[in-house]
Amino acid sequence: MGNTTGDFGQHDRNPISRSGMMTEAETPAGTITTAQAARLLMLSDERVRQLTKSGYVPTLAQGRYNLVAVVQGYIRFLKDDARQSSRTAADNRVRDARAAEIERRMAREDRDLIxxxxxxxxxxxxxxxxxxxxxxxxxxxxxxxxxxxxxxxxxxxxxxxxxxxxxxxxxxxxxxxxxxxxxxxxxx
Structure with missing residues (x-):
């Protein structure tokens, strides 16, 4: 039950505050808030929410995350991002080679190149x-x-x-x- 003494400086034994929400001090072990995840990963709160929406960082409840899952999700995101950057670079090289081939063919057709x-x-x-x-x-x-x-x-x-x-x-x-x-x- 809640604190019946009227002393609002003391926290209840129940981790739910009077507002019905957990406070950072009342967060269960291994669980962090959006703000804590953002500070841990050196990101903004909004970026953490984007990673959650993208499926990299799973939530336990609204604005609550498992600490290990946050770190692993961010590592997974970084690996995927690096892989995609590598793929993008390869795609750019292929695109550049095709453009050069087209330019040569057009130069031959225009008789600028024989x-x-x-x-x-x-x-x-x-x-x-x-x-x-x-x-x-x-x-x-x-x-x-x-x-x-x-x-x-x-x-x-x-x-x-x-x-x-x-x-x-x-x-x-x-x-x-x-x-x-x-x-x-x-x-x-």
Missing amino acids: MLDEAMAAYDFAVGLFLASISGLPARMTRNASERRRLEAICDGERQRLADRFAEGASALRSGEAAVDADDEDDT
Whole structure:
């Protein structure tokens, strides 16, 4: 029964206060209030209620929690959150890769980007025309046989030098390396 002496400074033996609610001092062992759970987990009271609503922290009664269940529920929430963050990061990487693939496909369709095989075919065609043109120069320049042989020797040397440089350029295109600049070569 309640306190009949009229002394309101003393608590009744019954853990229910005169207002019908348990006070923090009257909370049974192993049981904590929302405010105590919030302080324990370094969260707001509202965040504790959100975790309860999400099913991570079970309640014993309105605003009452088992201490162990609160800690375990919060740990479960943190593990789920970390797992979801990891999954989200993986999803972002996949989404970024798909976006990059779409951008490449659109660039190819807009002809801003061409396939390596197409680039190499165009490169080989232009190089072939250029080298063939150099080979025909001596015959176009003179009818004198000795002068033509002298010019052919010069053109053959130049054609070989250019063929070597073009081969380096083609190799750089295939491997994705930076092409050799014309400024890097000494003029001879």
